[in-house]
Amino acid sequence: MNLYRLEVGPKAELEDPIGDKLAREFRAHGYPVKGVRRAEVYLVQSSLIKDLAQAEELTAKLFIDPVLHQDLGAQAYGDYFQDWDYLVEVSYKPGVTDNAAHVAKENLELLLNEAPQVASAKAYFIAGALSLSEVERAADQLLLNGLIEKKIVIPKSLWLEQKPQLLYFPQTNGDQKVETERMDCSTAQKVWELSEARLLALSKDEAQVLAEYFARPDVRATREKLGIGALVTDVELECLAQTWSEHCKHKIFSSIVQYQDDQGQEWLIKSLYKTYIQASTLLIKERLGKNDWCLSVFKDNAGVIKFDENWSVAFKVETHNSPSALDPYGGALTGIVGVNRDAFGTGMGAKLIANTDVFCFGPLDYNRPLPKKLFHPTRIFEGVRLGVEHGGNQSGVPTINGAICFDEGYIGKPLVFCGTLSIMPAKHQGEPSEYKKARPGDHILMCGGRIGKDGIHGATFSSLALEEVSPVSAVQIGDPITQKRMWDFLWVAKEENLYSCITDNGAGGLSSSVGEMAQDSGGAKLHLDRAPLKYPGLQPWEIFVSEAQERMTLAVPPQKVARFLALSNEMRVESSDLGEFTDSGFLECFYQGEIVAALEMEFMHGGLPPMRIKAQWETPDETEPDYLEDSDLGPILKKILARPNICSKERVIRQYDHEVGGGSVIKPLVGPNNDGPGDAGVLRPVLGSERGLVVSNGICPKYSAIDTYHMAACAIDEAIRNSIASGGSLKQMAGLDNFCWPDPVLSEKTPDGPYKMAQLVRACQAIYDYTLAFGVPCISGKDSMKNDANLDGKKISILPTLLFSAVAVIDQVGQSVTSDFKAEGDLIYLLGATKPEMGASEYYSQLGLTGGAVPKVDAALARIRYDKTAQAVAQGWLSSIHDCSDGGLAVALAESAFGGGLGALISLSGLLEQGLSPAQALFSESASRFVVSLNPANRQTVQALFGSDAQYLGQVTLADRLLIQTEGLTHLDQGLSDLKASWQSYLKAHLS
């Protein structure tokens, strides 16, 4: 094999914005860097490339852009380009997905008859007066992640001596012995030790159940008959651990909870999921009766609702927290492409139409020492942002809405919620599209990417706290382009009716996808050696549980397998026939003909007894703190606008494509300057139709510090409120619940488990109460229950967090509305009551105050208000609506004003008459309120509709000014441009 190094770098005389941006980042981190140039490097091994001259010719023809790049000939870029002091070359460690190399390989194949082996690297030529150790430190901080990448650093003074080491090729260790281990699982202790050694995350009780099961005489007899014997194989043990992981099994949500309330009353709750979440949805469906628009809830990869007679819509939100902590870019990228697979693999397959993303990070200005293994929040922020940018944009899915929350608890684990909506024809081959079933005799086809060691133990890993020993293999990089090619193929396969069932390979890989589909048929026979691998040396168990990305599993009737494979080949997508579904009652795996697993389906899916978890609630302290109100509330409003949870997220929004698909109706940025905040995303998914979808999110973990019941109620209310504020209505609105919790199970590391569990119970109770009261059923959900980090002897836990996402179907997109003030003279009203609910408010936080009353949602009144608001919107009586939430009335007024480029003259007299102080009137975060503006011509109609629920506040003005007074006494008088500049300052100040 001949090895060549191809280099592609910019012409010296041209500007290099990528290098310039990096140089700015280095300087922002205090490194005296003058300039950076980046060259792309491809290391190519091929027997078909005979000599350097041929390699140079291929580079010139296939890689070099004659306008932008220097044709180097036999030169190295470091010889051609003079202005540098250090070269830092960054390449992937062996086995990590290398998308650039993949594309370079296809590129070379255009002129070579055989695919070469390619690895990619990036060469950074850095100019500046730095020491070698500074350069190494800067590189680790900004250019690479040591978990998955490695670097070579060469100072210019040693260039000639050290240049030869740039001709290298990352080798995977493929000479490992491949074998199946057989293990003695006869006692709980032995199983537990195996679990610890293999990072299986089994509990002691689970170890006991396993040991007892495998010791049963009938089980032993069956195992002898099936030819696998008494010993348990590593394939079986790994598979059971995956299937029973918290991530896959939701053990906490299905546990038996011994709950004690703050009065000392005790009772048992058998499954939080069934008691609160599913029960509410079933009741709402029953109430809807004939008009039930929920088509598939909780059972598939995503929930499905009716869009119109011809189309159905699926919606799912997933989290990808632990991988994003270790590798923010790769973790977030796999998060978004992973939930894309969920949305695609719902029913018989659905096309992706929109993404919605919500992130929770530590504060960007965090300046205390971080435990080892943790990245600074700015690095996590930029990595996650970029991962989701690449995943969303390259997949061609618009990101129409999102949110970013900040709290110190997220230093230990960031939360990365990625959500996707998809659309499917209502009927597939005459049957509802959401129906699918693998039948005995159907072949098991795996389609898309190849299997590697990447993503082994993702499911069990995410069921553990982040520890110093967390496995590197849990980190992986997604490949949206391979995935998109797979969609293109699968859509044709679907149209040709080539399969009977489809699901994605996510957590647990094949063990989970085949295991789940085999539940339809009653068993499966899977030949692990038939799965295509990225490189040799994978153990059978690794093939079975690897979470390598971009793969779907399908059930294909035997007579259609040949056509399926041929079509796949034609469309350059790899598919392999791995075996068949059976009705034997067993999931059987083979490796080169030998049986390596024979697991009873019933035991796999039903053998685990529910956990018993203690929960004890303690009454929260809602005593109001003492503080003095400033008479001029302008300065504090300015500060609050710059707070991380309030500030403009424009910098992030702009880097996500929010228009692709051509159906954008309400964008994340609104107003004449396209920079005001949008409350919800509105989309026209079927371009020939005026029907639309309104997508919104509610998240307010800060209230968890007081009471998770009201935190959850406020999150639900916020999602609904945002939807209504943009044109949604409660006539058809569905929700998704996504829980991210610190570990709530009592243990040595979690002495406060019972309280955290009680917090979870309270949040679930709120889901039941409020989804029912609003008639907004949860159609799908997800939980991530171990969001803690145990590092350097310290434990960092997140705030209990619920993301509630909502999707509403609307008849006419042309009736939607935005938050920006529209015209001078419009009248401004506040809809909904303001109470002195300042606990955990931005105002209190800004003043450093804790305690106080948390906002409480009055669902009965809110529902009436929301229905009336939807009616007023449909009639066109309102010019603007803005959700009034974080930061209260003052923030909502300021945002509507600078978003619309118009001022406002406001009087608080009505609110103060109700006994509120000016600060309470302006900064209370009471739920279910809107700031609306309307043309004076609509005043009587609107007043008649809302009655005393509408509080007149003032008028929209032409002045560049927000002026808030009560009968001549000024509370706040601020220039709009100042307020806006402050609102836009936070991300600008902390990201380069």
Next chain:
Amino acid sequence: MKNQGTLILTGLGLNCEKETEYACLASGAKRVDLRHSLDLLRGQVSLKDYDFLIFIGGFLDGDYLGSARVGANRYKYGANQFGEFKDQISEFSASGRLILGICNGFQLLVKLGLLPFEELANGGQSVSLAHNRSGIFEDRWVHIKINPKSKNIFCQGMDEVYLPVRHGEGRLVVKPEAEERILACGLDVMAYADEQGKRTEHYPQNPNGSWAQCAGLGNQGGNILGLMPHPEAYNHYTNHPHWTRLERPQSVDGEGLRFFKNAYRHLQS
């Protein structure tokens, strides 16, 4: 011309097929075929059956190796039973049939050497599209001023239009020796402008720092257009970012359809 058929190529990372197809159908297309790029590469469709070819937006091969680089190589060096693609595409344009390249499609036309000087057959390339001056991908609406000197078929009767750009590599870079010829022939069909319609270097109205504020290029014959903004994403009045502030228009059609309507008016004539 007789409006015989429009071919939209998708797949391999492209992603604007749905709205581009809709834009064609809403603008007077009689027949629109949405085909995978591999269908053309393998000879399952022939350019002979069409008089309008559209290279849509997206991320051909994920933009690795530079936007549309590998995509362009497929056509530069590939062939099927109808001959080499560089000849097939060159003949297509030389016969006056229409080619539109939007965003990634524009990047492809440029890297094929088709724009602005139709150098595909001899392997030349005079301009390219490089990373935005900001160094980042951006989605924002921009004011576009049509060059009054331009004879491009797609822009007939147009002066200003508001459209979204969504790209990381939209900065036009021109070989010094090509600059004068582009300007003299009015091949710089459109430019980034401010709200008053004046061409501008000012970020963010000019989102990428393009040479001569240029947002799109045409060929001498006026039958090829490549542009960074997405006219197909302004296919309905509610796509406009300020539509909630504006009077409701007579027709639901978005202004971006004017490019497509011009194309079909030309093909009908």
